[in-house]
Amino acid sequence: MTQPTLEDVICDPSCGTAGFLTVAGEYIREHYETELYSDSVKEHFQNRMFVGMEFDPTMIRIGGMNLMLHGIENPQLFDVDSLSEANTGFTEKASLILANPPFKGSLDHEAVDGKILSVIDSKKTELLFLALILKGLTLGGHVAVIVPDGVLFGSSKAHQQVRTEIIDRQKLQAVS
Numbered sequence: 001m002t003q004p005t006l007e008d009v010i011c012d013p014s015c016g017t018a019g020f021l022t023v024a025g026e027y028i029r030e031h032y033e034t035e036l037y038s039d040s041v042k043e044h045f046q047n048r049m050f051v052g053m054e055f056d057p058t059m060i061r062i063g064g065m066n067l068m069l070h071g072i073e074n075p076q077l078f079d080v081d082s083l084s085e086a087n088t089g090f091t092e093k094a095s096l097i098l099a100n101p102p103f104k105g106s107l108d109h110e111a112v113d114g115k116i117l118s119v120i121d122s123k124k125t126e127l128l129f130l131a132l133i134l135k136g137l138t139l140g141g142h143v144a145v146i147v148p149d150g151v152l153f154g155s156s157k158a159h160q161q162v163r164t165e166i167i168d169r170q171k172l173q174a175v176s
Helices: 019-031 039-047 057-069 114-119 125-136 149-153 157-169
Strands: 010-012 050-054 076-079 094-099 137-145
Touching: 010 019, 019 050, 019 057, 019 094, 050 057, 057 076, 094 125, 114 125, 125 137, 125 149, 125 157, 149 157
Parallel strands: 010 050, 010 094, 050 076, 094 137
Antiparallel strands: none
């Protein structure tokens, strides 16, 4: 459904071993083999197309090696807690976001970027990551994200708030 293009900046805000980014790179190589010979396209592919965030330094190293083994020489991997104030600059940066954020857990409001809380007032990480994703998406961008069923069926005010955002203000294309 996502069909990455050569112009995309592809981000995974909870990248772990960078599996989504490597698969996106393989898709680009398979569908744009000839175009990747262009110096400007190759430069974008190698240096700016792939962005990952992870708070575990070991995962950053593993993700970096995974991307390098798949021919992506200089991925932009950031050792940062995606939901924190340290990541406040992640606003309208990616045209394609692929994510499988952590489902379990909650955070204190003080630990979360205020821009995220302005989208969704919650402590639940699955809802906060959705707000982060929407904040980081460029106009016209697209997202594929794995979420627990509580996001779709939860009855709390925060669950209703995130559904309103996704359904009324965004263009939801599919639920699978």
